[in-house]
Amino acid sequence: MKFLKKYILFPKRFGIFPYIWMIWIIYPITDLWPFNRVDTIIPTILLICFLWFYRNGYSVSKALPIWIYGQYGIIFVLTITNEWIYLLLFSAWEISSLPVSKRTFHQFLAGYYMTLVVCMGLLMALDEMTPWSFTNQMSIVMVLFLILSPLGGKSVANSYRRSQQLRQQNSRYANLIKRGERERIARDLHDTLGQSFSMITIKSELAAKLLDKNPDQVKNELKEISEASRQNLQLVRNIVTGLRQTSIAEIMIELADELKLQQISLMTDGEGQTNKWPHDIQNILADILREAITNVMRYSRADQVEVHFTQTKAAYHLMVADNGKGYKAVRKDAMALKEWQNAPKLSVENLAFKPADLGQSSMCNYQRRDDSHGNQNYFS
Structure with a gap:
């Protein structure tokens, strides 16, 4: 070899x-x-x-x-x-x-x-x-081909080399992002769990010393240790939940690769501003995008799909449209409606589908309620 x-x-x-x-x-x-x-x-x-x-x-x-x-x-x-x-x-x-x-x-x-x-x-x-x-x-074609081949080949080679360098650069950026995420997780664990476990260790040593001298005080120390352990457990769950959240950028990379395999072109508008959106909103929108694009690939027979992101003072908007065969009406008991009805902080009255302007494409409207803050975020 x-x-x-x-x-x-x-x-x-x-x-x-x-x-x-x-x-x-x-x-x-x-x-x-x-x-x-x-x-x-x-x-x-x-x-x-x-x-x-x-x-x-x-x-x-x-x-x-x-x-x-x-x-x-x-x-x-x-x-x-x-x-x-x-x-x-x-x-x-x-x-x-x-x-x-x-x-x-x-x-x-x-x-x-x-x-x-x-x-x-x-x-x-x-x-x-x-x-x-x-x-x-x-033949004139052969003569011209012989004359222009070095110049045309140079252009093709430069284009191939640039695309290869771009892939390598994207790979480096991905590694940097992973490294930054690992450092963030390590910092969070050190700043939160590290201090909590240090406090538990100190209280455990104190309880051992007070066991013979002041048994009543030992009960209070053990109670505080138990409370700190529960708080740490909840903190770990919150950290894990945060790690499982999917950003819009991550889901768009995944969906772009899948659409490319299906020979469906993807166009986005306003995607850059989503990096500043709250993580919980991005997580919900990522799930909606995955389902919407999956439906486009399976049923729409489209060769083009557009995703638009907009933001107002009171709402975040998402619109997905394709140039597929479309539909005239949507059943109220449709499977997608039932699935999203059970999604967290989404209800069926805040979800609607309707034909859009791009051929016979489709558009989805979503509304999200944030009851803890007393306001509403609309996804459309």
Whole structure:
């Protein structure tokens, strides 16, 4: 396996593009077939050498100029013997995908165009053709493809490299977020449970000392220890409940991946402001979003879904719309209504569905009551 990775397979960082261009090898192989002729020996050996130079060019070592310019030389010879000028496409996409400096790329590019001009001139001289007749024979598309391939390949390689760097950066951010969450949990545990357990330890030691001297005082100490233990237990439950809450950002990442697999495009509006919304509101909205988007993927036959977040002084609003087949009416005993009716702080009279403006899409309205503060938060 190490031999394959080191000498045969292309480096993973270049993706599948080097393998895709190997399809072009079919053309010279068909020209050489069958291999029982004497005149195919030298082209076959040169073709194998070219593929070896092509593979080693992706290793990006100090010998890189040898592998690149060596390809140009082999192509020049094969153009004379077999008119395989199209092998330059291998070199064109290779030099455009290599992570080299601009100066090095421009040097390889200059060598490429010099080889292309020389090979085209050589073919015209051998076949006694004018530039116009040569272009007609090779087709204008092929000529333009040979000319523009290094530049187009460079654009594709830069786009692929940027997307790869973006994925790596997102992974780093995710690790930082996890680290920050761990530090927050450790800080909360230290500031709350740590002090409480220290107090329990001190009172336990005091109770042991007072056991013989003042038994009545021991009862009071044990009572306080028992009360502190109950408070700590409730505190642990609150911390665990807080950890189980899902933010809107987290659920949107999850849903975006699921929608992408279903080939449904997702558009959001006002998502950035939800980071400042209270955690309990985000947790309820996350559950609603999960159910709503799941229904879109299962039943709507849509290829586009929009999620809008808005906020007023008295309410938080959520709107989910898709361009699916829609509906004319909703049964009062619908399963979604029954499920959300039993949700905490949500009641059926505060939940409604109706057609929206985007095709035959759907929109959901939610209302949440916060009885402890005497006000209302509406989700719509």
